Amino acid sequence: MHLLENNKAYGKKIKKSHYHADMLSVEEARRKILSKFSKLETEKTPILKSLGNVISQDILSQIDVPPWNNSAMDGYAVIKKDLLRASEEDMVYLKVVEEIAAGQIPRKSLNNGETSRIMTGAPIPQNADAVVPFEDTNELERNNLEEIGIKINVDHYENIRKKSEDIKNGSVILNKGTIITSASIGLLASIGLNTVPTIRKPIVGILSTGNELIEPGQKNEPGKIFNSNSYTITSLIDSYGAVPKLQTHAQDNIEDLEKKLLNFIDVDLIITSAGVSKGDYDVVKDVLNKNGDINFWSVNMRPAKPLAFGIISLNNKKIPLLGLPGNPVSAMIALEKFGRYAIDKMMGKSIRHKPIIKAFLDSDIINHDGRRLYARVTVFRDSHSKLIAKPINNQSSGVLTSMQEANGLAICPSDIDILNKGQEIDVEMFNRKEDISEILN
Numbered sequence: 001m002h003l004l005e006n007n008k009a010y011g012k013k014i015k016k017s018h019y020h021a022d023m024l025s026v027e028e029a030r031r032k033i034l035s036k037f038s039k040l041e042t043e044k045t046p047i048l049k050s051l052g053n054v055i056s057q058d059i060l061s062q063i064d065v066p067p068w069n070n071s072a073m074d075g076y077a078v079i080k081k082d083l084l085r086a087s088e089e090d091m092v093y094l095k096v097v098e099e100i101a102a103g104q105i106p107r108k109s110l111n112n113g114e115t116s117r118i119m120t121g122a123p124i125p126q127n128a129d130a131v132v133p134f135e136d137t138n139e140l141e142r143n144n145l146e147e148i149g150i151k152i153n154v155d156h157y158e159n160i161r162k163k164s165e166d167i168k169n170g171s172v173i174l175n176k177g178t179i180i181t182s183a184s185i186g187l188l189a190s191i192g193l194n195t196v197p198t199i200r201k202p203i204v205g206i207l208s209t210g211n212e213l214i215e216p217g218q219k220n221e222p223g224k225i226f227n228s229n230s231y232t233i234t235s236l237i238d239s240y241g242a243v244p245k246l247q248t249h250a251q252d253n254i255e256d257l258e259k260k261l262l263n264f265i266d267v268d269l270i271i272t273s274a275g276v277s278k279g280d281y282d283v284v285k286d287v288l289n290k291n292g293d294i295n296f297w298s299v300n301m302r303p304a305k306p307l308a309f310g311i312i313s314l315n316n317k318k319i320p321l322l323g324l325p326g327n328p329v330s331a332m333i334a335l336e337k338f339g340r341y342a343i344d345k346m347m348g349k350s351i352r353h354k355p356i357i358k359a360f361l362d363s364d365i366i367n368h369d370g371r372r373l374y375a376r377v378t379v380f381r382d383s384h385s386k387l388i389a390k391p392i393n394n395q396s397s398g399v400l401t402s403m404q405e406a407n408g409l410a411i412c413p414s415d416i417d418i419l420n421k422g423q424e425i426d427v428e429m430f431n432r433k434e435d436i437s438e439i440l441n
């Protein structure tokens with residue numbers, strides 16, 4: 001539990017009448033949802049499709065990286081002992097026996113007094129035990145190409161990258177359970193693999209509902225609004241590492257809804273937006289009730305109280321469905337609080353809460369009705385380097401610009417009726433830890 005219901009450091013208790021026995025806590029709702037998901041199957045994934053996936057078995061290298069000692073500089077491969085007396089004033093002259101470019105194999109081993117001109121990455125010739133960079137030779141001034149003047153004494157193995165210093169043949173380079181990063185993809189490539197066993201990405205069907213909707217790009221019409229939820233949801237799903245499958249929004253009628261849902265028989269999760277408020281008579285609820293075992297919940301949170309979740313049957317296939325509220329801010333927050341966790345679980349990731357930081361509140365936050373309040377705030381550092389959380393003026397769940405402006409959610413526990421200006425509070429940041437430091441600097 002990372003949440004703060006029992007944190008008595010907060011302000012005064014709210015009146016008993018504000019408790020909501022009929023509501024599920026965020027954690028209860030999430031637990032119920034997560035119980036219906038498990039890790040998906042393993043598949044052989046092309047490395048360039050694997051970013052963010054979880055590796056499903058230890059990856060062993062069957063080669064050494066680097067495969068041989070090689071030069072870290074453009075310069076001359078030398079025998080260290082030949083240069084003991086070398087100095088700027090009194091250069092040691094060596095005979096140049098060959099030139100080795102990257103990608104070539106040395107043909108000559110060195111005898112005392114000999115050197116090979118060598119490029120970065122090229123294999124070190126036999127008997128050489130150091131590389132002298134061009135800048136420590138008379139490379140630029142010399143006129144006899146058969147020999148080179150060396151100005152320095154070098155250490156043993158100076159400017160040589162040793163065989164297997166990065167990866168040893170037979171060693172595990174990536175452990176089962178690792179989330180693949182760009183570096184992991186590079187590592188896989190560096191041992192010659194172009195596929196990797198990972199837990200496959202879930203496919204997520206996305207459907208907004210509502211007679212009032214038109215799609216962006218269409219002509220504006222009286223009485224209509226542009227569908228934004230489909231687009232925030234799709235891009236969030238994308239950012240979670242799953243594969244969004246977006247349908248054009250459905251009208252609030254049974255035929256259209258059922259028809260659009262039938263395009264989702266191959267998905268791992270369906271996400272709908274709107275039409276799930278308790279007390280509403282809504283065809284969305286009718287269709288979900290008729291086709292599946294869907295519960296309509298009130299979750300003890302603001303925004304995003306109404307939520308639907310259950311299993312829908314489409315042509316006898318049973319698919320989990322998460323019904324988000326229609327208000328754009330509620331839809332985003334509910335997706336983050338519930339959908340992301342389900343997707344992470346399917347992808348084999350452990351539970352990853354958003355990072356919580358402490359900040360001082362810039363103005364009061366009032367909790368009217370005893371729900372856990374997630375207030376949109378902008379966190380910044382003031383001139384004394386203190387972290388300040390400034391609530392966005394309009395906290396309406398329909399005001400999507402607030403999500404653009406904010407960089408975190410101040411958490412007001414359900415049993416607290418006011419967070420006071422100047423008080424130190426918890427803020428759940430939108431970004432991951434590594435991004436926060438940037439925001440905080």
Ligand code: AMP
Nearest residue numbers: 208210227228229230274275325326327
């Ligand atoms: P509902 O959940 O159907 O009661 O919708 C709540 C509010 O969200 C209404 O003002 C809707 O017009 C709005 N809304 C519903 N769906 C969308 C959507 N896809 N994009 C933007 N706003 C929406």
Ligand code: MG
Nearest residue numbers: 210274275326
């Ligand atoms: Mg509606």
